[in-house]
Amino acid sequence: MRFAGIRTGQIERRALGGGVAIPAEVQFEPSSTAQVGPLVPGRITRVAVVLGQRVARNELLGVVASSDVSSARARLGQARARLAAAEATLRRQRALSTEGIGAQRAVIEAEALVAELRAEVEGTQRQLALFGSGTAGELQLRSPIEGVVVAVQAALGETASADRAVFVVTDPTRVWVRGDVPELEIAHVQVGSAAIVRLHAFPDLALTGAIVYVAPALDERTRSLPIRVSLTRPDARLRSGLFGSVEIVGGVPDERVLVVPIDAVAMVEGQPTVFVPVGGTSTFRPQAIELGRRGGGFYELRSGLAEGAALAVSGAFTLKSALQSGELGEAD
Structure with a gap:
């Protein structure tokens, strides 16, 4: 044809x-994507976002109810109560020691107990802050970055584990x-x-x-x-x-190499291919070639054709379609 x-x-x-x-x-x-999930297991009680929603940094994504958080809050309350009692005891022992009634050893023991309980309270507070807790027994899952919600792997009432992300947020920019x-x-x-x-x-x-x-x-x-x-x-x-x-961009700017126009190349069965005229400029056959670098609208030609060889510099995809349909090379 x-x-x-x-x-x-x-x-x-x-x-x-x-x-x-x-x-x-x-x-x-990698740093543009945040996997957000609870640090302890719990039950999902609220999903605050939908897929594709844009969120700000620290925006609420969802809420998880966790018995671990409830236990930590209970421990914090107990530790605070013991600390208050220990501080009252320390004040009393110091007053007695000043009046010469109490022993100095009792003051030292009271100070040690107060220090121990303060450390326990502070440690439990840090744990709850790390959990991201809201009200009693709840974990608030918030986005650490500004971005778009690209995954919501949560349903109300579903159990969320500590080893699986519930929300995925990505900054697409x-x-x-x-x-x-x-x-x-x-x-x-x-x-x-x-x-x-x-x-x-x-x-x-x-x-x-x-x-x-x-x-x-x-x-x-x-x-x-x-x-x-x-x-x-x-x-x-x-x-x-x-x-x-x-x-x-780079390399040796003055190096002259054999080139083939980008528009002359089509991929045929995974192989870069050009079309060369046979018996005149309106009949063509495919010719596989090897390409190298690209620049200025041309590919470097490494093998397949010699300098001066003729080829089609336009219509490569038309010729490829004809080749695939069996029309290329047929006589009129």
Whole structure:
């Protein structure tokens, strides 16, 4: 089948500016997510938020009734009562000692008891503060960060355990982009290098940033080097799990390499492929190629075609569709 309107060009050499393009994924920063749950088991008596709700720092998420909190409050009340009695005894012993009636040893013993009971009261108060308790027997679960509720794993009357989060809150503005640099390209990568992030979901969006982390070792399975890119101005549309690419700016700007236009490349069964003219510019066949760096609208061409070879520089996806439907290569 012949295809009209598809432009052709030739493989040529260009300077890519030393850039490296790698696959990437948007991820939430670990510190941007809070797992909120009780420190002791209890029964959920209130759910104050819904999925997707924006919450402020320290905003109430829910309430859990716990017998452990009730016990701690009871211990606090008892300790306070014993402390009050011990302080009264200490005052009396000091008065008697001053008048020469009581023994100094009794004063010392009373002081020791008061100190012990004060420590017990303070320790129980700290425990209750750590629990985040509200009224008697209740734990108030509050958000430690400002963000959006992304998980509510609670129902009224359900038992909440100390080892499971009841609410998950995330700050969606705090994201980074993770990339994996091929082994042959790691010489182009360093902390501080400028980067441009593009996402499959938003092809017209180009986000600038910089590399903030380079792993100390290659991933043994993929033979690639993990990196993280911090964005200068994260877009509100970013979501954890979005895929795209990171173009790392750097390298040798004057190096001239064989290139192929980005628009000329289609993925066919996982292999980068271009289409070369056969017997004229309106009949094409697929040609698998190996790509390298990306920059300025071009990929570096590492193998598959020689300099000067002709190829389709537009309509790659039209030709791919024809190939998949069995139309490519058929005569009119």
